[in-house]
Amino acid sequence: MSDPRAKPQRRRPRSTPADQARAAAFDVLAAIREKDAYTNLVLPPLLRSRGLTGRDAAFATELVSGTVRRQGTYDAVIAANLDRPLAKVDAAVLDALRLGTHQLLAMRVPSHAAVGTSVDLVRAKVGPGPSGFVNAVLRKISAHDLSGWVRRVAPDPASDPVGFASVAHSHPRWVVSAFTTALGDRADELDDLLGADNAPPKVTLVARPGLSTVEELVAAGGAASSLSPYAVTLDSGDPGGVAAVAEGRAGVQDEGSQLVAVALSRAAVEGRDERWLDVCAGPGGKSALLAALAGSAGARLLASERQVHRAGLVAGATATAGTGLLGVVAADGTRPAWRDGSFDRVLVDAPCSGLGALRRRPESRWRRTQADVDDLVPLQRALLSSALDAVRPGGVVAYVTCSPVLAETSGVVEAVLAGRDDVHLEEAAGLLPGVPDCAGPLPGTVQLWPHRHGTDAMFLALLRRS
Numbered sequence: 001m002s003d004p005r006a007k008p009q010r011r012r013p014r015s016t017p018a019d020q021a022r023a024a025a026f027d028v029l030a031a032i033r034e035k036d037a038y039t040n041l042v043l044p045p046l047l048r049s050r051g052l053t054g055r056d057a058a059f060a061t062e063l064v065s066g067t068v069r070r071q072g073t074y075d076a077v078i079a080a081n082l083d084r085p086l087a088k089v090d091a092a093v094l095d096a097l098r099l100g101t102h103q104l105l106a107m108r109v110p111s112h113a114a115v116g117t118s119v120d121l122v123r124a125k126v127g128p129g130p131s132g133f134v135n136a137v138l139r140k141i142s143a144h145d146l147s148g149w150v151r152r153v154a155p156d157p158a159s160d161p162v163g164f165a166s167v168a169h170s171h172p173r174w175v176v177s178a179f180t181t182a183l184g185d186r187a188d189e190l191d192d193l194l195g196a197d198n199a200p201p202k203v204t205l206v207a208r209p210g211l212s213t214v215e216e217l218v219a220a221g222g223a224a225s226s227l228s229p230y231a232v233t234l235d236s237g238d239p240g241g242v243a244a245v246a247e248g249r250a251g252v253q254d255e256g257s258q259l260v261a262v263a264l265s266r267a268a269v270e271g272r273d274e275r276w277l278d279v280c281a282g283p284g285g286k287s288a289l290l291a292a293l294a295g296s297a298g299a300r301l302l303a304s305e306r307q308v309h310r311a312g313l314v315a316g317a318t319a320t321a322g323t324g325l326l327g328v329v330a331a332d333g334t335r336p337a338w339r340d341g342s343f344d345r346v347l348v349d350a351p352c353s354g355l356g357a358l359r360r361r362p363e364s365r366w367r368r369t370q371a372d373v374d375d376l377v378p379l380q381r382a383l384l385s386s387a388l389d390a391v392r393p394g395g396v397v398a399y400v401t402c403s404p405v406l407a408e409t410s411g412v413v414e415a416v417l418a419g420r421d422d423v424h425l426e427e428a429a430g431l432l433p434g435v436p437d438c439a440g441p442l443p444g445t446v447q448l449w450p451h452r453h454g455t456d457a458m459f460l461a462l463l464r465r466s
């Protein structure tokens with residue numbers, strides 16, 4: 001029996017699945033911030049370990065991904081409602097404010113629920129101290145919708161178009177400037193490009209030739225895509241549930257990544273065409289497709305990667321490749337372990353800023369800096385030069401980046417071409433006849449775009465050694 005004289009206890013409501021989803025989202029944001037983690041790597045195992053499935057998993061996923069994507073806009077909104085600089089707000093409290101702001105401005109969570117659950121979250125995760133502060137800030141933010149806040153906090157688009165786009169579309173200023181330059185005479189597409197970066201992409205599968213077919217993947221619930229002959233998109237569902245993916249006969253791969261590999265395989269090569277090389281192979285998506293294409297063409301691919309553990313991932317990704325795979329090695333592509341002129345086709349999928357894949361890696365935009373690009377360019381040039389040495393006269397090298405930033409694309413290609421007289425740039429766009437509007441910054445090069453092609457912003461230059 002309970003003691004009738006005891007004070008009535010205020011019973012805390014039991015935590016609902018939605019609260020657990022919010023707690024999971026908060027913990028993923030902490031991992032992204034503290035451990036430089038990637039959402040797409042941390043979130044799925046965390047959801048599994050907490051038993052979150054279906055709608056609750058989808059809610060947590062949208063909370064994390066949307067909050068990370070929109071962080072630039074939300075920070076400007078939060079800053080406008082503080083009595084101190086944003087940098088003075090405790091990082092964990094700021095995460096809770098960002099999550100609350102996303103629920104208020106971009107998800108259809110009623111204001112009282114978005115504010116109340118954020119206060120509960122911060123009380124549970126940080127302590128009671130900042131709960132009043134979180135309550136006050138979020139209640140102020142609930143007074144306007146997203147476009148209302150953008151009008152209030154973004155710079156005037158007429159006097160500072162880059163600043164406006166940066167806040168309105170949540171990209172760092174330097175990225176907005178670099179994308180504007182990369183769009184060249186199509187800079188009027190900037191809003192579309194930045195908008196496309198903020199939309200979650202469909203899952204795209206690749207049917208590895210000789211191992212699976214588009215028809216098999218369509219029968220498993222996908223829809224054939226029009227650009228790559230091997231691409232199938234999934235609207236929803238777990239790709240791991242598709243038998244061909246589980247068996248390694250198909251994989252998850254952006255259509256742009258498929259197209260650059262396909263273009264290399266289609267380039268005309270006179271004479272011997274038996275030895276293909278992938279210089280920067282980890283984690284192995286393009287190697288798996290190239291090995292399958294090599295197998296169908298009677299050639300064999302050597303997949304090489306500097307980092308040993310990533311070479312291990314390549315071995316896993318190419319495990320089903322069969323006769324099209326010569327082997328996987330761990331080697332520095334700038335100090336090659338092969339003789340000059342050994343290969344007929346070479347892919348250099350260079351380490352780059354990755355700013356072409358912001359749809360899939362939303363946190364990258366907040367990590368990368370102009371200094372990273374400056375640091376990468378010498379390595380990109382060295383890898384392309386070594387690849388040109390590795391290919392035989394008459395053979396082709398595909399230089400690829402998952403970035404449209406000119407320093408990493410045309411800048412690298414021009415610099416390397418300027419230093420040698422045995423190489424010329426070839427027409428690559430013509431190798432992708434079904435891909436409209438893909439001309440790159442140098443004649444013959446290809447630049448794909450999320451807003452035009454629904455792919456990552458992959459760049460491709462095809463160079464032939466004479």
Ligand SMILES: C[S@@+](CC[C@H](N)C(=O)[O-])C[C@H]1O[C@@H](n2cnc3c(N)ncnc32)[C@H](O)[C@@H]1O
Pocket residue numbers: 257279280281282283284285286287304305306307310331332333334349350351352383402
């Ligand atoms: C853009 S990723 C390649 C992605 C891969 N082609 C795929 O489709 O899965 C670049 C890779 O180059 C590797 N890398 C960096 N420096 C290298 C070097 N000097 N030699 C060879 N690989 C290098 C990185 O470790 C990284 O795995």
